[in-house]
Amino acid sequence: MxxxxxxxxxxxxxxxxxxxxxxxxxxxxxxxxxxxxxxxxxxxxxxxxxxxxxxxxxxxxxxxxxxxxxxxxxxxxxxxxxxxxxxPMALAAEPERGRISVYAxxxxxxxxxxxxxxxxxxxxxxxxxxxxxxxxxxxxxxxxxxxxxxxxxxxxxxxxxxxxxxxxxxxxxxxxxxxxxxxxxxxxxxxxxxxxxxxxxxxxxxxxxxxxxxxxxxxxxxxxxxxxxxxxxxxxxxxxxLGNRIYGxxxxxxxxxxxxxxxxxxxxxxxxxRAELAAPRLADLLSLDDATFRKVFAGSPIKRIGRDRMVRNCLYAAGNSADAALAGPVRALLDDPDPAVADAARWALARLGLSAAR
Known part of the structure; x- marks a missing residue:
């Protein structure tokens, strides 16, 4: 000692x-x-x-x-x-955008x-x-x-x-x-x-x-x-x-x-x-593939959850948005290889009052 x-x-x-x-x-x-x-x-x-x-x-x-x-x-x-x-709670009034915790x-x-x-x-x-x-x-x-x-x-x-x-x-x-x-x-x-x-x-x-x-x-x-x-x-x-909270x-x-x-x-x-993380549009995030996810979130703690979990979160937010304009990006994920993403897409469409049928 x-x-x-x-x-x-x-x-x-x-x-x-x-x-x-x-x-x-x-x-x-x-x-x-x-x-x-x-x-x-x-x-x-x-x-x-x-x-x-x-x-x-x-x-x-x-x-x-x-x-x-x-x-x-x-x-x-x-x-x-x-x-x-x-x-930090201002975006609650903008359901078409995702809320990311201040720390991230x-x-x-x-x-x-x-x-x-x-x-x-x-x-x-x-x-x-x-x-x-x-x-x-x-x-x-x-x-x-x-x-x-x-x-x-x-x-x-x-x-x-x-x-x-x-x-x-x-x-x-x-x-x-x-x-x-x-x-x-x-x-x-x-x-x-x-x-x-x-x-x-x-x-x-x-x-x-x-x-x-x-x-x-x-x-x-x-x-x-x-x-x-x-x-x-x-x-x-x-x-x-969850509302439109997509990370934290x-x-x-x-x-x-x-x-x-x-x-x-x-x-x-x-x-x-970072400007792109302060109030991101759900429509943009729903279209992320793995490579684009890694590029967008490079240097961010968000990167560790991976594309699938982020898109899953964004689908829940889309379902809570009451924004029918998000139906297209949501439908595109119905057959996603990740089961949690596909499940979230079906749930989001149902929340939006839409059928999963193409």
């Missing part, structure tokens, strides 16, 4: 994090938290993770930092702002955040070496068995709101999270304090009632899960509630009152929306 407890190091670390584009930075102990671990296993035991088998496969490592890396002594929790400049309209956050995390990790190693110490570091952003949101709360950069996402007093619900585990003993920050009070705006805004109780999410009913993680046909009883959902985030303190000017410029 390396002791680098000088408060000055933490202050300089936070200044360097800000220079690299992080809007929030806090320190937490790396010791496992039995309460967090118990809640994780309860959630998995209830099957609320749906088809996200990877949540269960490495649950033993996900339950705490030292379960993943026993040598870790401190966690540096970081947040990068992606505060939108426009109302710009560059892939995995790449942007990880690059900054690696730069900060190198800085930590170099600063420790100046003091004659050796710092072990590991960086994580969303693709490892790390519970970034509880760790962000433990490090004081926010708290887990009733929608289960991290909420910041300064940045609302609009933070991409990352973490650095280190062997250094760093002075921890006070943990975040729950400031949701009696508010239930996020609960009331959810179109699919994905919250069985405050602070509890059933991913199987969450639109973000259904449009991104869920394979195969979406359950029919949930399709109408911002509703529970967008209505949070703490967002009034978030400033769009603090967002990393890498996350500014």
């Amino acid at each position: 390396v002791n680098a407890g000088a408060t000055n190091l933490v202050d300089r670390l936070k200044a360097e994090a800000a220079r690299l584009g992080f809007a929030a930075c806090g320190i937490a102990p790396a010791a496992d938290d039995p309460l967090r671990a118990r809640r994780l296993h309860e959630w998995l035991g209830e099957g609320r993770h749906g088809q996200m088998e990877w949540m269960e496969t490495r649950a033993h490592q996900r339950q705490g930092p030292q379960s993943l890396w026993p040598e870790a002594r401190s966690v540096i929790a970081l947040g990068m702002s992606y505060t939108p400049s426009a109302d 309209q710009g560059a892939d956050y995995h790449d942007t955040v990880k690059k900054a995390l690696k730069a900060l990790a190198r800085w930590i190693v170099a600063e420790a070496a100046k003091q004659g110490a050796e710092a072990g570091v590991k960086v994580f952003v969303d693709t490892a068995p790390v519970m970034e949101k509880p760790l962000g709360e433990a490090a004081g950069i926010g708290w887990q709101g009733k929608h289960t996402n991290l909420v910041s007093r300064a940045h609302g619900s609009w933070l991409f999270l990352g973490a650095i585990y280190t062997t250094l003993d760093l002075e921890p920050d006070a943990p975040g304090r729950d400031r949701c009070g009696t508010c239930r705006a996020c609960q009331d805004a959810c179109p699919t009632d994905a919250f069985p109780a405050p602070y509890r999410l059933d991913a199987r009913r969450c639109i973000s899960y259904l449009t991104i993680e869920h394979k195969g046909p979406v359950p029919e009883e949930l399709r109408a509630a 959902c911002d509703d529970c985030l967008a209505v949070c009152p703490w967002n009034k303190f978030a400033q769009a000017g603090q967002a990393n410029r890498a996350f500014l929306p």
Whole structure:
């Protein structure tokens, strides 16, 4: 174990994090938290993770930092702002266009955040070496068995709101999270304090009632899960509630009152929306083949769901649009090789009041 407890190091670390584009930075102990671990296993035991088998496969490592890396002594929790400049829910009034979650309209956050995390990790190693110490570091952003949101709360950069996402007093619900585990003993920050009070705006805004109780999410009913993680046909009883959301959902985030303190000017410029992703026409997306899909969504986190799942989502949106002009593009997909796409096309035509007969 390396002791680098000088408060000055933490202050300089936070200044360097800000220079690299992080809007929030806090320190937490790396010791496992039995309460967090118990809640994780309860959630998995209830099957609320749906088809996200990877949540269960490495649950033993996900339950705490030292379960993943026993040598870790401190966690540096970081947040990068992606505060939108426009109302994320405005396109609800334009059913002929698809709604893409704010976080996916710009560059892939995995790449942007990880690059900054690696730069900060190198800085930590170099600063420790100046003091004659050796710092072990590991960086994580969303693709490892790390519970970034509880760790962000433990490090004081926010708290887990009733929608289960991290909420910041300064940045609302609009933070991409990352973490650095280190062997250094760093002075921890006070943990975040729950400031949701009696508010239930996020609960009331959810179109699919994905919250069985405050602070509890059933991913199987969450639109973000259904449009991104869920394979195969979406359950029919949930399709109408998708509206024109074709990738993710911002509703529970967008209505949070703490967002009034978030400033769009603090967002990393890498996350500014690309014009073609801010308000895409469903008719254009329904005609995508695999090659065109890859071209349109190059450099976007959307690319990972593939053409078939995106077109499936767009067909549900077309069925909910009441726009008969979309019947042609929908009919063209009735014999699509992907069974979920073909099923969604039949459903969309029926919703539009049209027959599948050619």
